[in-house]
Amino acid sequence: MESILTFFEGLGxxxxxxxxxxxxxxxxxxxxAIPFVNHHYQKWKHAQVNLILLSTTMVINVLFGLAxxxxxxxxxxxSAGLLYLVDLPLWLEVLLGxxxxxxxxxxxxxYLLHKVSFMWKFHMVHHSDTAVDVTSGTRHHPGDYVFREIxxxxxxxxxxxxxxxxxxxRITTVLLxxxxxxxxxxxxxxDRTLSLVFVTPDMHKFHHHFERPWTxxxxxxxxxxxxxxxxxxVYADTSKIKYGLDVLDDSxxxxxxxxxxxPFDKSIKTDY
Numbered sequence: 677m678e679s680i681l682t683f684f685e686g687l688g689x690x691x692x693x694x695x696x697x698x699x700x701x702x703x704x705x706x707x708x709a710i711p712f713v714n715h716h717y718q719k720w721k722h723a724q725v726n727l728i729l730l731s732t733t734m735v736i737n738v739l740f741g742l743a744x745x746x747x748x749x750x751x752x753x754x755s756a757g758l759l760y761l762v763d764l765p766l767w768l769e770v771l772l773g774x775x776x777x778x779x780x781x782x783x784x785x786x787y788l789l790h791k792v793s794f795m796w797k798f799h800m801v802h803h804s805d806t807a808v809d810v811t812s813g814t815r816h817h818p819g820d821y822v823f824r825e826i827x828x829x830x831x832x833x834x835x836x837x838x839x840x841x842x843x844x845x846r847i848t849t850v851l852l853x854x855x856x857x858x859x860x861x862x863x864x865x866x867d868r869t870l871s872l873v874f875v876t877p878d879m880h881k882f883h884h885h886f887e888r889p890w891t892x893x894x895x896x897x898x899x900x901x902x903x904x905x906x907x908x909x910v911y912a913d914t915s916k917i918k919y920g921l922d923v924l925d926d927s928x929x930x931x932x933x934x935x936x937x938x939p940f941d942k943s944i945k946t947d948y
Contacts, residue, residue, distance in 0.1 A: 677766045681840035684847065689738075692846070696730075699851055703810040703858040712861045712877065712914075715807040723811040725932045729801070730814035733821045740825045747832055748839045757836015773841035774848065775899065780831035782849070782897035785824055787908070790892050793946045795823060797939040800946075803891065804938070806920040806929040808884045813857035819939055845898075852898045856880035871911060875900050882910050886920040 715722075751757055758776075759769055789799035798819035805812045816824075832842060856875045867878040875896045883894040893910040896902045903909035920926050923945045928934045938944060 677770070681766075681770070681838075681844075684843040685838075685840035687843055687847075693734075695847060696850055699854045700810055700814075703854050703860065707809055707859045710861045712859050712881075715809065715859065717807045719809075722807055722809070722930060725930045725935065726805070726811035726815040728932055729816055729818075729935075730811075732818045733814065733816055736818060736821050736825065740822075744829065744832070744842075745839075747829060748842070751833060751836055752838070755836070757832075757834060759836040759838075761836075770841050770844065773835055773837040774845045776835045777828065777831045777837065777842065777845040778849075778896070778898040779902055780834070781824060781828035783895050783902040783906075785827035786895040786897070787906075789820065789823065790895070794939075795820075796946050797944070798823070800921060800924065800938050800944070801935045803884060803921050804924050804929055804935060805884070806926045807859075808857055808881070808919045809859040810854050810857055812884075813853040817936065817939060848898055856897070868911065871900050873900060874898065878914050879909075879911060881914055881917050882912060884917070884919050886918045887922045890917075891921075 759773060762769075764772070789795045798817045801817040802812075802815050802820060805815055828842075831837065837845075852875060856877055857880065858877055860877055862870075862877055864878070867876045870876045871879045875894070875898060879894055879900060882890045885891055890910060890912075893908050894900075894903055895908055900909065920929065924938070
């Protein structure tokens with residue numbers, strides 16, 4: 677286990693970028709081989725908007741990375757956080773650290789992004805995609821991603837999570853994000869079984885339905901257990917899903933300038 681932690685702790689920016697590219701390519705190819713639905717769209721044109729938003733996410737990640745490094749140094753120097761208060765097997769500390777990050781920096785902030793009006797305006801950009809595929813996992817307004825990074829800070833401080841565990845979480849998050857958004861067809865029995873613990877493509881598709889109540893379900897990213905515990909889990913007929921948002925014009929889905937201005941457009945209804 678220690679060698680695994682050392683490996684993840686030593687990952688550089690280049691390796692992390694290659695992991696993102698590899699995950700995108702693998703699921704992009706699978707979408708062509710086993711598509712869930714046949715989107716009638718220009719795949720590269722659709723990807724362009726989402727990849728532009730990915731570039732803003734990467735810039736924010738670099739800027740926050742400097743602050744994150746300071747938090748890890750301070751937490752270790754002061755033995756601050758829950759994991760410093762217990763003496764558990766290393767593998768269990770890793771698991772608990774990843775679970776805490778997934779709960780706070782994914783499920784909890786995602787829930788708030790849907791329930792707090794001004795936060796929802798930023799998150800709308802992610803849900804405005806009318807042809808959800810693997811690149812949709814990269815589709816986050818810069819403001820949306822800032823909220824997520826702030827909650828990641830909180831989880832690190834509360835949990836006393838080591839940098840190596842944080843890196844395991846980030847690498848896993850990239851994989852599960854692209855997996856759950858990918859337009860791939862998974863046999864129902866397999867998808868349902870996996871969804872007992874993990875977020876699956878079919879499970880996450882309900883979250884991207886164009887109207888409530890499905891939009892406000894399945895907030896998890898790695899583990900589905902949070903949705904089950906807090907009563908936000910749903911698993912129904914995927915053939916009834918329509919992507920997009922009922923308060924936005926579908927024609928604006930691939931308009932990058934429009935999407936960047938969505939949070940500041942007071943004419944857009946939030947229902948809150």
